[in-house]
Amino acid sequence: EPEVTQTPSHQVTQMGQEVILRCVPISNHLYFYWYRQILGQKVEFLVSFYNNEISEKSEIFDDQFSVERPDGSNFTLKIRSTKLEDSAMYFCASNEDRANTEAFFGQGTRLTVV
Amino acid sequence: GENVEQHPSTLSVQEGDSAVIKCTYSDSASNYFPWYKQELGKRPQLIIDIRSNVGEKKDQRIAVTLNKTAKHFSLHITETQPEDSAVYFCAAPHNNAGNMLTFGGGTRLMVKP
Secondary structure (H helix, E strand, C coil), X not given: CCCCEEECCEEEECCXXXXXXXXXXXXXXCEEEEEEECCCCCEEXXXXXXXXXXXXXXXXXXXXXXXECCCXXXXXXXXXXXXXXXXXXXXXXXXXXXXXXXXXXXXXXXXXXX | CCCEEEECCEEEEECCCCEEEEEEECCCCCCEEEEXXXXXXXXXXXXXXXXXXXXXXXXXXXXXXXXXXXXXXXXXXXXXXXXXXXXXXXXXXXXXXXXXXXXXXXXXXEEEC
């Protein structure tokens, strides 16, 4: 069964450093998302991406964040200058059709900022 | 935007009993309501979803009911088993534009053998 894959599974970085989280969505999917889950809390929407541009973003997704689809398969989330409060599990998700279809989640990248 | 409230935050049941988790949402235009199960350290996985054109949907031991007038939907698990123990999240479209989801706060379900 096709699945969304994310790398790395765990990233430790120093405060102020840049990190790039990588995702390979399911190949025929058109809509891509990043979500964040701080330990023990709910899953929070960050950004959605369609047709090579951001279609919506939340208040969390400030100027420190950016997304890119550098080639036909990868979808990346960059945090320019990490803060302690960026420590969380980051989930990539994708779906084939925006109209009320299942979003498939990757296994997540645990980001720890020290 | 959408606001989703979920209750209870924790639920402990005896194996074989039923479990019910409830969610309310704020945007009356929302028309898609998925439920995700998240085991410790793992990704959220869809277990059932319902669209606004139906009031109930069932899949083996799991059912979801939707009341559009009251803007609430519920997850029902019957004959619970220890492997049902997990955190369950309800969700609704962020702005009814599709699958940009707003999640509820989660319910930690513990099924005691």
